[in-house]
Amino acid sequence: MKLTLWTYEGPPHVGAMRVATAMKGLHLVLHAPQGDTYADLLFTMIERRDHRPPVTFTTFRASDLGGDTAGLFKSAAQSAYDRFQPQAMLVGSSCTAELIQDDPGGLAKTMGLDCPVVALDLPSYSRKENFGADETFLALVRALAKPMARTEAITCNLLGATALGFRHRDDVAEITALLAKMGVTVNVCAPLGATPDDLTRMGQAHFNVLLYPETGEGAARYMERAFGQPFTKCVPIGVGATREFIREVAGITGLSADVDETGLRQPWWSASVDSTYLTGKRVFLFGDATHVITAARIAAEEIGFTVVGMGCYNREQARPLRAAAAKHGVEPLISDDYLEVEAAIAAAAPELILGTQMERHIAKRLGIPCAVISAPVHVQDFPARYSPQMGFEGANVIFDTWIHPLVMGLEEHLLTMFREDFEFHDAAGASHHGGKAIARVEDSPAVAALAAAVAASAPATVPVVAPSGEVRWLPDAERELKKIPFFVRGVAKRNTERFAAGKGIADISVDTLYEAKAHYAR
Amino acid sequence: MSLDLPLSPGCSAAPVLRERGQHEVFCGLTGIIWLHRKMQDAFFLVVGSRTCAHLLQSAAGVMIFAEPRFGTAILEEKDLAGLADANAELDREVGRLLARRPDIRQLFLVGSCPSEVIKLDLARAAERMNVQHAPHVRVYNYSGSGIETTFTQGEDACLAAMVPALPATDAAELLVVGALPDVVEDQCLALLNAMGVGPVRMLPARRSGDMPAVGPNSRYILTQPFLGDTAAALDRRGAKRIAAPFPFGEEGTTLWLQAIADVYGVTADRFDAATAAPRARARKAVAAHAATLSGKSLFLFPDSQMEIPLARFLARECGMRPLEVGTPYLHRALMEPELALLPEGPMLSEGQDVDKQLDRHGAQAPDLTVCGLGLANPLESQGFTTKWAIELVFTPVHFYEQAGDLAGLFSRPLRRKALLTAGAKP
Ligand code: SF4
Ligand code: SF4
Numbered sequence: 001m002k003l004t005l006w007t008y009e010g011p012p013h014v015g016a017m018r019v020a021t022a023m024k025g026l027h028l029v030l031h032a033p034q035g036d037t038y039a040d041l042l043f044t045m046i047e048r049r050d051h052r053p054p055v056t057f058t059t060f061r062a063s064d065l066g067g068d069t070a071g072l073f074k075s076a077a078q079s080a081y082d083r084f085q086p087q088a089m090l091v092g093s094s095c096t097a098e099l100i101q102d103d104p105g106g107l108a109k110t111m112g113l114d115c116p117v118v119a120l121d122l123p124s125y126s127r128k129e130n131f132g133a134d135e136t137f138l139a140l141v142r143a144l145a146k147p148m149a150r151t152e153a154i155t156c157n158l159l160g161a162t163a164l165g166f167r168h169r170d171d172v173a174e175i176t177a178l179l180a181k182m183g184v185t186v187n188v189c190a191p192l193g194a195t196p197d198d199l200t201r202m203g204q205a206h207f208n209v210l211l212y213p214e215t216g217e218g219a220a221r222y223m224e225r226a227f228g229q230p231f232t233k234c235v236p237i238g239v240g241a242t243r244e245f246i247r248e249v250a251g252i253t254g255l256s257a258d259v260d261e262t263g264l265r266q267p268w269w270s271a272s273v274d275s276t277y278l279t280g281k282r283v284f285l286f287g288d289a290t291h292v293i294t295a296a297r298i299a300a301e302e303i304g305f306t307v308v309g310m311g312c313y314n315r316e317q318a319r320p321l322r323a324a325a326a327k328h329g330v331e332p333l334i335s336d337d338y339l340e341v342e343a344a345i346a347a348a349a350p351e352l353i354l355g356t357q358m359e360r361h362i363a364k365r366l367g368i369p370c371a372v373i374s375a376p377v378h379v380q381d382f383p384a385r386y387s388p389q390m391g392f393e394g395a396n397v398i399f400d401t402w403i404h405p406l407v408m409g410l411e412e413h414l415l416t417m418f419r420e421d422f423e424f425h426d427a428a429g430a431s432h433h434g435g436k437a438i439a440r441v442e443d444s445p446a447v448a449a450l451a452a453a454v455a456a457s458a459p460a461t462v463p464v465v466a467p468s469g470e471v472r473w474l475p476d477a478e479r480e481l482k483k484i485p486f487f488v489r490g491v492a493k494r495n496t497e498r499f500a501a502g503k504g505i506a507d508i509s510v511d512t513l514y515e516a517k518a519h520y521a522r
Numbered sequence: 523m524s525l526d527l528p529l530s531p532g533c534s535a536a537p538v539l540r541e542r543g544q545h546e547v548f549c550g551l552t553g554i555i556w557l558h559r560k561m562q563d564a565f566f567l568v569v570g571s572r573t574c575a576h577l578l579q580s581a582a583g584v585m586i587f588a589e590p591r592f593g594t595a596i597l598e599e600k601d602l603a604g605l606a607d608a609n610a611e612l613d614r615e616v617g618r619l620l621a622r623r624p625d626i627r628q629l630f631l632v633g634s635c636p637s638e639v640i641k642l643d644l645a646r647a648a649e650r651m652n653v654q655h656a657p658h659v660r661v662y663n664y665s666g667s668g669i670e671t672t673f674t675q676g677e678d679a680c681l682a683a684m685v686p687a688l689p690a691t692d693a694a695e696l697l698v699v700g701a702l703p704d705v706v707e708d709q710c711l712a713l714l715n716a717m718g719v720g721p722v723r724m725l726p727a728r729r730s731g732d733m734p735a736v737g738p739n740s741r742y743i744l745t746q747p748f749l750g751d752t753a754a755a756l757d758r759r760g761a762k763r764i765a766a767p768f769p770f771g772e773e774g775t776t777l778w779l780q781a782i783a784d785v786y787g788v789t790a791d792r793f794d795a796a797t798a799a800p801r802a803r804a805r806k807a808v809a810a811h812a813a814t815l816s817g818k819s820l821f822l823f824p825d826s827q828m829e830i831p832l833a834r835f836l837a838r839e840c841g842m843r844p845l846e847v848g849t850p851y852l853h854r855a856l857m858e859p860e861l862a863l864l865p866e867g868p869m870l871s872e873g874q875d876v877d878k879q880l881d882r883h884g885a886q887a888p889d890l891t892v893c894g895l896g897l898a899n900p901l902e903s904q905g906f907t908t909k910w911a912i913e914l915v916f917t918p919v920h921f922y923e924q925a926g927d928l929a930g931l932f933s934r935p936l937r938r939k940a941l942l943t944a945g946a947k948p
Contacts, residue, residue, distance in 0.1 A: 001601055001611035003567075003619060005593045010576040033635045035549025035668020038577045040896030050903030052896065059545045062638065062669040076544070083877060095571035096635035096669070099602070124571060125599045378583075 006338050006358060008313035008376060012122035013094045014039050015132025018215075019140070020090055021053040021163035025195035026140075027086040029077045031069075031097035031104050034059040046379050047164055056080040058097075070102045074111060077104075081113050088144065088196035089113065090136065092120030116196065118143045128336075130214045130288070130314050133162055137191055138218035144196055147227050148203035154253050155185045157205045157223075159231070160216025161192035166291070166375040168192055170388035171211060175236065178391045179209070182246065182255050190219075203227045207252045211235070211390070213290050214314060237294035239266055239302055239395045266395035270303055278403070282491060284309040284350035286333070286341055286359050287374025289317030291389070293324040295354055295373050298398060300328060309348040311335065313356075338362070349490030352406060357381075367486065369405035407487060471500045477508045495520045533864040538852060543875025546896050547825060547850055548912075549668030551632065552581050553676025556916065558591045560701040563627040563729050566592040567619065568666070569612065569644060570634030589623070597636055608642055616651055620659060627658070627730040630680060633665035660687065660730060672850040674748040674826045674915060677701060681725060684733070685755035688725075691735035696782065697761065699725045699752060700745035703918040710745070710769075710921055713779060716796035717788045725752075736761050741785060743778070745769060745920060747860070748827035750853040767859045768828075769920045770928060771835035772804035777859070800922035807926025808839050811933040816841030818936065821888035823897065824848035824874050825911040830857055832892070832914065834864045840929055844868035845886050848879065890936060907939045 013030055020028035021043050030036070037057050043049045058076040060069050077091065091104040105119025118139050122132050137160075158175065161168040169192075176186050187205035188198045202223065208231040210220045220231040230252055236245035243257075250257035269275065283305040285292045289312035299305040311333025312321045318334045325332035333344050342362045345353060353363045353370040357378050363370030372381050373389075388394040473481065484492050492513075499516035500508050551574055554566040568574050575594035595615050601608040612631075620626060629651070631644045648663035655661060664683035666676040681699065696719060698710060707724060714722050723734030725742075736742075738760035744753060747768050757763065766781035767774050776797060783793045820842045822829040829849045836842040845868055852872045871879070876897075883891065883901075891901055891908045898908040909932055919928040 001569075001595045001597060001608065001615050003593050003615045004572075004575050004596050005590050006579055007572060007575045009572075011572040013573070014576065033549070033668035034545040034547060034672065035551070035577070035635070036573060037544070037546050037896060038548055038552075038580055040546070041894070042580060044897075044899040045895050048899060050899055052900045057544050059543065060669065062667070065639070065669070079543075079877070095573045096639055099636060099639045124573070125597060125602060128572065 004337075008336050008338070008356065008358065009128035009130060010039070011095055011124050012127050012129060012132030012135070013092060013124065014042070015129040015134070015215075016090065016092055016120055016122060016136040017043070017053055017055055018129070018133045018162040018164050019136040019191045020055055021049070022161065022191040023054075023194050023196070025087040025197065026054060026090065027080055027084045028055045028090040028092070029073070029080050029104070029108075030055060030057050030092055030094055031073050031102060032057045032059070032094035033096050034061060036094050036096075043163055046377075047382050048379070049163070053163075054084065054086070060097075060100075065100065069097075069100055070107055073102055073104060073107055077108055077111060077113070081115070086115060086196070088116040088118065088140070090118050090120055090140070092122050092136075093124075094122075095124035098122070098124050116143055128314075131316060133215040134218045134316075137162075137216060138222055140191070140196070140199055141202065141219040142222060144199040145202040145223065145227070146200060148201065150206055151185075151187060151204050153185055154183060154255065155187035155205045156249075157187050157202050157208045157229075158189040159208050159210050159220050160212035160214070161189060162212075162215050163192070164375070165192070165212065165215070166372075166377055166381065167387060167389045167394075168212070170386050171390040171394070173386070174388040174391035174393055175209065175211065178236070178242070178246070178259070179249070181259050182249060182253075182257075184249065184253060184255065203229075205229060207231065207249075209249075213317060213320075214288055235290055235294055236390045237291070237394060238298040238398070239264065239392070240297060241294055242391055242395065261392060264392040264395060266302070266392075266399045269396075269399050275303075275403075278406075279304045281305045281352055281406070282308040282348070282350045283352045283354060284345050284348050285373070286311050286313075286345075286353075286355040288312055288314050289321040291374035292354075293321060295398075296324055296328055298395075299354070299402075302395075303399070303402070305352070308350050309333065309344055311341065311344065342366075347494075349494050351487050351491075352402070354402065368490075369407075369487075371402045371405055471497050471506060471508055473508045474510075477510050477513050480510045480513055492517070531866075532862045533866060533868070533870060534858065534861045536861070536866065536870055539869060539871040541871060541873045541875045541878065543873075543878065545672070545850070545874045546823070546876045546894055547874070548581065548673040548894075549577070549635075550666035550671025550673065550676025550679055551577055551634065551668075552673055553666060553680060554578060554592045554632065555582050557677060557680055557701055557726070560728065561628065561726050561730075563625060564591065564630060565619065565623060565626045565628070566630045566632055567616065568592070568594040568632045568634055569637045569642060570594055570597065570632075571636045572596055574634045574636075591626070593619075597640075602640060605640070605642060608640075609647060612642075612647055613651070613654075617654075620655060627660065629655075629659055629661045630683075631661065631663040632680075633663065633667055635667040635669050638665060638667050638669060662687070672824075674746070674828070675751075675851070677746070678749050678751045681749065682751040682755040684726065685736070685752065685759060688733060688759070689735040690759075691737040692739055693721075693735070693737070694739040694741070695734065696720070696722045696786075697725055697734055697736065697740055697742035697756070698722060698745060699742050699756070700749055701726055702745055702920060704728070706918045706920050706924065709923055713796060713800070713921070714782065717779065717783055717786070717792060719782055719786045719788065743782060744856065745778075746828070747831055747853070747856060748851075750851075750856055753856065765859055767834070767863060768831040770828075770831050771839045771925050772801055772808060772922060773839055773863075774831065774835055775804070775921050775925070776801060797922075804922040804925035808929045810926065811929035812840045814933040814936050815890075815929065817843070818889035819843045819845050819886070821845050821883050821886060821891045822847050823876075823879065823883075823891070823893040823911070824850040824871070825892075825894055826915055827851060827853070828914055829892070830860050830864060830870075833868065834860055835928065836932060837865050838863065839925075840932070842890070842932075845888050846871060846879075846882060848872075848874065850874070890932060892932075907935050909935050 043053045091108045108117045161172050188202050210231045223229045234245045236242040247257045283299050296307050307328040313336040322332045338358045353359050354373045356374050360370050387397050496516040633644050644663040648661045651661040662683045664679040727733050736759045740761035742761050743764040764781050766778045769775040769778040833844040833847045847868045848871045898910045901908050918924050
């Protein structure tokens with residue numbers, strides 16, 4: 001048993017729903033209790049779909065349990081078939097049905113439905129949503145795709161885009177357009193937008209583009225083995241990765257890698273002098289492994305940030321994430337416990353967090369700017385406007401999204417210059433953000449004098465800054481620390497404490513603070 | 523009584539369509555979302571699966587707190603193998619939780635479908651923990667599973683579980699039952715006070731220390747229609763229920779107060795003095811919306827058991843025409859006063875086969891559809907105007923001062939549709 005407050009991923013049957021909802025002409029029958037239909041609203045609300053997910057729940061109740069739940073499953077499957085006349089059906093169990101051990105696959109087989117029926121194995125007590133999506137897509141491809149002669153023109157399949165995917169809609173559009181510039185046509189994009197009939201034609205493509213390893217790798221590997229189709233390994237998020245992806249496609253197809261980059265503005269935006277202040281800003285990355293790995297590369301090589309922490313919640317992709325973390329010289333964090341993530345972020349004291357919806361809340365709590373780079377996300381990250389992450393327009397979108405939450409350059413300089421300015425201070429926040437600015441309450445002279453007197457007579461009074469470990473802050477040093485602009489104060493505090501601990505200094509004075517500053521000066 | 527009670531029998535004898543099929547509803551776990559806000563020193567620990575955790579999180583939407591007071595003990599493969607171990611694991615997790623949260627005074631072990639199916643005995647576990655953690659923490663247990671409860675029934679199961687542990691009393695106190703937003707609770711208490719009715723106690727109370735006592739001289743009245751099991755549990759403690767329609771709208775609130783006034787011998791003068799001004803305000807506030815709602819047809823999908831009282835309010839005070847009133851469960855005894863008021867005409871349905879119900883809905887093409895979030899956008903995209911039902915549980919809607927807001931929840935989608943249609947390109 002594990003006490004869980006918030007989960008990064010849903011159960012595996014939600015992954016199956018993401019595949020079913022992405023497709024057309026397919027129907028999923030889930031053996032599940034009344035109540036599990038809650039998952040419908042992820043699609044109708046968060047993704048704002050205008051139709052019900054093509055999913056029927058058997059809706060068994062306690063009173064059914066002793067009796068014929070298998071019969072209930074069969075009648076639900078039959079009426080779903082009769083009503084929706086799908087080209088193919090998926091059948092599976094949610095966590096509760098897994099316990100009552102009816103076998104949806106076996107039951108459906110006995111019914112003689114007039115369409116392919118694909119049985120899903122979704123181990124709810126050991127696996128999660130991404131596994132469910134990957135496994136469902138693999139099961140469909142395995143059941144429906146057949147070896148075929150290659151198309152005359154050079155074509156590929158796009159693999160892994162699903163319902164409820166972070167920016168999947170626009171990534172597909174962006175990569176389709178990019179491939180078209182190279183002379184490659186998309187044969188089938190799946191699961192997003194495909195029908196079961198489309199899946200039967202996947203074997204005729206020359207190669208596969210694996211957009212999202214989390215939800216398409218199983219199928220990509222299967223098709224490599226079964227149909228001899230190579231698949232792309234580089235996920236084209238970021239300028240460097242997109243160019244590498246183009247070279248990879250050129251290598252597979254023999255086409256030219258010389259692709260028109262009109263419309264790509266990110267490199268100039270990043271090179272322009274206005275961006276100089278971004279250099280070395282400390283960034284912490286968390287999300288699904290694919291988005292974190294690609295984001296780390298953009299952060300370090302294309303924007304000039306320093307990566308101070310990275311991690312993912314999906315264990316399936318832990319290996320590539322570890323490798324990437326090693327490249328950036330940081331300790332990888334593989335965890336689905338948001339409290340652990342919060343602790344790691346607090347310890348790293350970043351100036352920017354790139355993460356999921358959860359990290360946004362953590363960021364708000366810690367008072368650190370944040371941008372979203374990965375699912376799970378809320379309704380505002382399924383935007384109306386075109387907002388890919390992939391390809392060249394994706395690079396533009398990413399630059400704008402990440403820079404926006406930061407304090408702007410000139411403002412930052414003024415803050416550093418005037419330290420605890422009465423209008424710009426940590427409680428006021430950045431000038432271009434929402435929220436009413438709160439003027440700083442100045443200590444009255446009397447209180448200040450009293451504080452000074454107390455400080456003078458008892459230099460070892462208990463400091464207000466929370467001491468970490470053995471070191472503590474003397475009041476003067478503490479006041480000096482507060483004059484450092486809030487966006488670098490966290491790291492200044494941490495460095496000073498580390499410096500003091502290393503030197504065996506128990507009480508941090510103003511001198512210790514500046515000695516540490518000189519010590520860590522870059 | 524000066525009220526215009528209907529001469530027709532209303533819907534008391536109307537046939538009820540009972541359906542069985544796919545239900546598009548939440549399970550009772552969802553009740554935790556509002557109960558944990560109401561009971562400020564309680565923690566709700568669901569013993570369930572990742573699905574249950576995901577449901578809570580999806581239903582709680584953006585409500586992430588620094589230290590949320592609900593969570594899920596997720597069953598893992600090894601827990602399924604041996605129940606003895608599962609109990610030991612649960613004890614350990616609870617011990618850890620209570621050590622970290624010394625402010626918690628009430629702990630609810632909430633059963634789910636998986637815990638019910640593997641027959642994990644949470645009642646026994648709660649007893650065991652009560653001994654361990656007494657007197658600081660009181661441990662209760664109830665089930666919010668989807669195989670046993672629908673949406674608001676989770677609150678019913680929770681309150682019913684608390685009743686046997688309430689202290690005994692012989693005092694003649696009035697118990698107002700049902701979790702209300704604090705602002706509404708205060709209004710309710712002020713009205714009763716103005717009528718000279720007291721002492722009044724609330725179930726649930728904001729804090730464990732304020733829990734009411736109950737006994738043979740207690741009278742109780744429900745503020746919500748879905749509290750059948752809680753009512754039965756109070757009956758077993760000897761308390762007597764005051765039957766009334768539910769306090770939605772001006773009429774509902776007045777009849778609800780009148781039922782109490784009758785029991786407590788409040789004079790007509792005193793009753794009028796206490797209610798005349800807020801009644802007039804409520805009427806006026808509702809009238810502003812009735813202009814939009816009057817004459818419009820209405821279809822309610824089953825969701826919370828509030829459908830019948832709401833249809834009654836919308837028909838009688840706002841002039842709407844209910845076509846079908848669906849409810850997940852129809853508790854005859856509690857609903858009798860409501861059915862008597864609901865004008866004849868609509869089809870009443872209990873339970874659901876959502877596909878068939880959607881067919882009926884499409885054929886009738888109502889002006890306004892009240893439904894869950896899984897259906898609302900799909901119906902909007904087909905040109906229907908919808909009001910998502912969950913908001914009725916998450917918004918203050920009871921008593922006089924909220925009557926206008928309640929009507930407003932239904933008129934807003936219609937006004938919006940008109941605005942957007944006017945602005946649409948020709
Ligand atoms: S319906 Fe059952 S399994 Fe599903 S979330 Fe509710 S309690 Fe958990
Ligand atoms: S805004 Fe978010 S929480 Fe609110 S109803 Fe929509 S999806 Fe749910």
